[in-house]
Amino acid sequence: MNRRDFTKSLLGTIASYSLLETLFTRDAFATPVRPITDRWVRDLNDMSRDLKSGRISPTMWQAKVKELYDRIELPDLLAAIDFNKLSAHFEYPDLGVSTRMVEFPSLDGIPQDLVFVRKIFGMKQDRAIIPHGHKNMTSCHYVLKGELELKQYDKVEETDTHMVIEPTIHEIARVGSHSSISDEKNNVHWLRAQTETAFTFDVIVLDVQGKPYDIENIDPDGAEKVAGGRLRVRKLGVDEALRKYGHDTHH
Numbered sequence: 187m188n189r190r191d192f193t194k195s196l197l198g199t200i201a202s203y204s205l206l207e208t209l210f211t212r213d214a215f216a217t218p219v220r221p222i223t224d225r226w227v228r229d230l231n232d233m234s235r236d237l238k239s240g241r242i243s244p245t246m247w248q249a250k251v252k253e254l255y256d257r258i259e260l261p262d263l264l265a266a267i268d269f270n271k272l273s274a275h276f277e278y279p280d281l282g283v284s285t286r287m288v289e290f291p292s293l294d295g296i297p298q299d300l301v302f303v304r305k306i307f308g309m310k311q312d313r314a315i316i317p318h319g320h321k322n323m324t325s326c327h328y329v330l331k332g333e334l335e336l337k338q339y340d341k342v343e344e345t346d347t348h349m350v351i352e353p354t355i356h357e358i359a360r361v362g363s364h365s366s367i368s369d370e371k372n373n374v375h376w377l378r379a380q381t382e383t384a385f386t387f388d389v390i391v392l393d394v395q396g397k398p399y400d401i402e403n404i405d406p407d408g409a410e411k412v413a414g415g416r417l418r419v420r421k422l423g424v425d426e427a428l429r430k431y432g433h434d435t436h437h
């Protein structure tokens with residue numbers, strides 16, 4: 187064996203040994219609960235780090251988050267985020283939604299400083315996650331409870347005061363369904379609660395590729411129709427947007 191082969195073989199051995207050690211350690215100490223969600227959190231964190239650094243595209247992140255959600259069962263997710271505790275004594279606002287941060291319990295293999303932000307959004311019937319677009323961020327809402335009317339749009343153009351958007355999704359989002367946004371695809375979303383209460387779990391990556399994120403409310407009901415089935419919409423300040431869309435009384 188020459189020196190190069192020897193080094194290669196040695197590295198191979200070390201790699202196998204580390205792998206075995208990892209498997210062994212995990213088997214020895216793993217508890218029977220939550221193996222799926224631990225892995226799920228780590229995978230989501232890895233891909234979110236890749237998105238932040240530009241190793242994967244926003245659309246790739248959206249495809250991967252869909253795969254992740256197709257892999258997890260609702261009861262496991264509810265348990266992992268401790269939904270019962272988070273939603274107990276929840277204070278629903280009269281306009282729009284309230285959010286609560288989600289903390290995963292500290293377990294082996296789950297980093298303490300996760301790259302993605304996680305929150306639950308709760309609202310009463312006819313209240314909404316008001317229509318808004320995003321810059322330099324991705325997110326994915328998963329419906330935990332209730333039903334919401336979901337509308338999404340691609341952001342085609344933008345000025346300081348307006349956006350041109352194109353409708354892409356209009357459906358009823360039910361428990362277990364999920365929808366994502368990014369600069370590249372389905373940038374604008376709008377979710378209106380159709381049931382007495384509704385909750386979503388949102389995972390969010392901010393400052394994609396190191397650029398500052400932004401969120402802007404818009405006015406789709408006041409849209410001007412433009413060519414190609416697109417809509418030219420005004421950007422709205424938070425107060426005006428909440429007054430107009432926070433409590434939907436006319437739909």
Ligand SMILES: [Fe+2]
Binds near residue numbers: 318320325367375
């Ligand atoms: Fe959003």
